[in-house]
Amino acid sequence: ETGVTQTPRHLVMGMTNKKSLKCEQHLGHNAMYWYKQSAKKPLELMFVYNFKEQTENNSVPSRFSPECPNSSHLFLHLHTLQPEDSALYLCASSLAIANTGELFFGEGSRLTVL
Amino acid sequence: QKEVEQNSGPLSVPEGAIASLNCTYSDRGSQSFFWYRQYSGKSPELIMFIYSNGDKEDGRFTAQLNKASQYVSLLIRDSQPSDSATYLCAVNVIGNTGKLIFGQGTTLQVKP
Numbered sequence: 001e002t003g004v005t006q007t008p009r010h011l012v013m014g015m016t017n018k019k020s021l022k023c024e025q026h027l028g029h030n031a032m033y034w035y036k037q038s039a040k041k042p043l044e045l046m047f048v049y050n051f052k053e054q055t056e057n058n059s060v061p062s063r064f065s066p067e068c069p070n071s072s073h074l075f076l077h078l079h080t081l082q083p084e085d086s087a088l089y090l091c092a093s094s095l096a097i098a099n100t101g102e103l104f105f106g107e108g109s110r111l112t113v114l
Numbered sequence: 115q116k117e118v119e120q121n122s123g124p125l126s127v128p129e130g131a132i133a134s135l136n137c138t139y140s141d142r143g144s145q146s147f148f149w150y151r152q153y154s155g156k157s158p159e160l161i162m163f164i165y166s167n168g169d170k171e172d173g174r175f176t177a178q179l180n181k182a183s184q185y186v187s188l189l190i191r192d193s194q195p196s197d198s199a200t201y202l203c204a205v206n207v208i209g210n211t212g213k214l215i216f217g218q219g220t221t222l223q224v225k226p
Contacts, residue, residue, distance in 0.1 A: 031212060033212065040122075040218070041218065042118070042215075042217055042218045042219070043158070043202065043204075043216040045212075048211070048212035055212055056211055058213070090158075100211075100213070101146050101147075101148040101160075101163055101206045102163065103150075103158075103160065104160075105157035105158050
């Protein structure tokens with residue numbers, strides 16, 4: 001395994017479901033990120049973790065709940081989502097917070113909310 | 115006002131030409147600037163970064179930064195069809211909080 005791995009790659013869920021996205025990085029990095037990419041919109045930062053401590057919550061609704069048990073793993077727990085939450089969710093890592101511009105992205109989890 | 119602004123394109127250039135991609139940013143205190151390339155259906159990958167005013171060259175790519183004008187650009191010389199992708203400009207907000215602001219991206223089409 002190399003780089004940043006995200007599972008599942010595709011997810012379809014109803015508005016009342018609870019699901020989780022998983023991200024794992026094998027780069028020895030200490031900072032991890034969740035980004036949201038919607039059509040026709042810029043990449044939108046959601047959460048930042050530095051040494052498994054959250055340093056940024058970019059005003060994300062509470063129906064998105066991140067979890068970072070260690071520097072290599074990051075989760076995004078989803079519940080009672082809305083159709084407008086359908087998007088590509090990208091996990092990324094960087095060596096440190098100071099290297100936040102030098103991101104390594106996973107392939108993303110394509111989420112569809114029905 | 116958008117924090118990082120790019121023309122969404124598409125920008126169409128013939129093979130072998132120079133492609134010029136532009137980006138403006140609103141936060142005058144921004145310190146570091148990045149260009150990512152995103153192929154259709156793929157995730158973004160970092161191709162260039164620049165911290166100081168002036169030009170920075172890496173192979174066929176040149177990043178240009180003008181902090182006074184709050185302007186950063188990416189030049190691609192000898193454009194190839196394989197350069198066809200969306201190019202994302204990103205700016206680091208000062209303070210090392212981990213907050214990177216992306217533009218909407220410019221789609222580049224290089225026609226054979």
